[in-house]
Amino acid sequence: MKFTHELQKAADTLVKEIMGAKPGESVVITCDTGSDMDVIDATARAAYSCGAKPVIIQTTMTKGNGKAADEELPLEPLIGALSAADIWIEMNTSWLFYSTAYEKSTLANKNMRYINLVETPADAMIRMVGGFDVQKLTPFMKEIAHLTNSGKEVRITTPNGTNVSFNIEPRHLMCCDSGDATVPGIHMMPGQINFVPNWETINGTITFDGTLTPPLGALEAPIHLTVEKGVIKQVTGTSKQASEFRDWLGSFDDPNMFRMAHVCYGLNPGAKLCGNIVEDERVWGCTEWGIGYVHPLDAPPHGIDAKSHCDGICLNSSVWVDGVQVLDTGKVVHPKLKEMLN
Incomplete structure (x- = not known):
């Protein structure tokens, strides 16, 4: 793993300071086969360390983004999980943003905090999330x-x-x-x-x-x-x-x-x-x-x-x-x- 300590600090900042995760909250992290799994794992550890309950959902990388990817996605399981999440952190490479899963889950779950961190490798996570006060x-x-x-x-x-x-x-x-x-x-x-x-x-x-x-x-x-x-x-x-x-x-x-x-x-x-x-x-x-x-x-x-x-x-x-x-x-x-x- 690259940047182990720096990456964990950035993930802790994301989960604890930016998202404000609380003990007992569910933190769903979505990713795909193109995502940087070091970033995903560090984010899940950060959620677990503050008492939240992390869930990682990985799908295959789709050809398109948003609704152009609908046919390749397991929409119903995604919608079900996201509709019940307290926090959704999207770290996909092929965006779920504006997909049917995004649209339906955000309409159904008005209490969810969603953040779009698509296409974010470890170095960008360190610079853009952990690199400032x-x-x-x-x-x-x-x-x-x-x-x-x-x-x-x-x-x-x-x-x-x-x-x-x-x-x-x-x-x-x-x-x-x-x-x-x-x-x-x-x-x-x-x-x-x-x-x-x-x-x-x-x-x-x-x-x-x-x-x-x-x-x-x-x-x-x-x-x-x-x-x-x-x-x-x-x-x-x-x-x-x-x-x-x-x-x-x-x-x-x-x-x-x-x-x-x-x-x-x-x-x-x-x-x-x-x-x-x-x-x-x-x-x-x-x-x-x-x-x-x-x-x-x-x-x-x-x-x-x-x-x-x-x-x-x-x-x-x-x-x-x-x-x-x-x-x-x-x-x-x-x-x-x-x-x-x-």
Whole structure:
């Protein structure tokens, strides 16, 4: 086993601090044949050591994710186990997230705490779960979320060309995955604040210079989007990837695939750009933009009914909320927030 002590510390942080597992609670850990079993075993040990009751469910790795994997999954046993769990930690490589098992169990079990840690090998677990002080990161991120959601206008720039502004929409989702998953609901890997702006107000240039998934992954050169009222009007760049991305958007024959969906702040101290979008969108000081589909619950009443969705990373972001600067090329400059990190 690699990183034995460091990995166990990260697993203990996950189960005891982030999930808040209590004696007697059931902790279901789902995984598949592509998962890092060292991570799974360390997480089960952490649950057992705090008096909880760990259950490991391993399935075969499916060809697709979400509902695309339904035919390959033992749905009824999964739904039965998850519908009775106090905590569900998903560590699958082929995602159960958005599958029928996920959908039915989360609807049936309103008291469950779910966290999405898909595609998380030991080194990422150590960096992204055990590599920071949860007690410090949680209030810091909640303060940024509050500051943003209390504002009206946000402006974002990057050294490679992003210069975009938009208005906050209070009726839309503001989700702060700060490392506090102790209350029932859906939680994601710590280190991201996700919100859905007022789409009509998104105007300017958005430059992806990290990764763009799907369809490209790591970028050879920046790709620039010209956006007017939340709609992509032009895709440019010096590499062939720019035209590949433009063609990919057009291949759906769906105008909603040219709509900006959501924006995120990346704030996980241990994340690094690696080609895995779950980690990439949490790189400290980046912003991430989603394009295409948005769930109606995230942006009531209708969301965006697009045929697919993709996410792109803008590194070293500078952010202003109502003219007050929060980040400067990825570094925290807001006085109150800086003090919280010291």
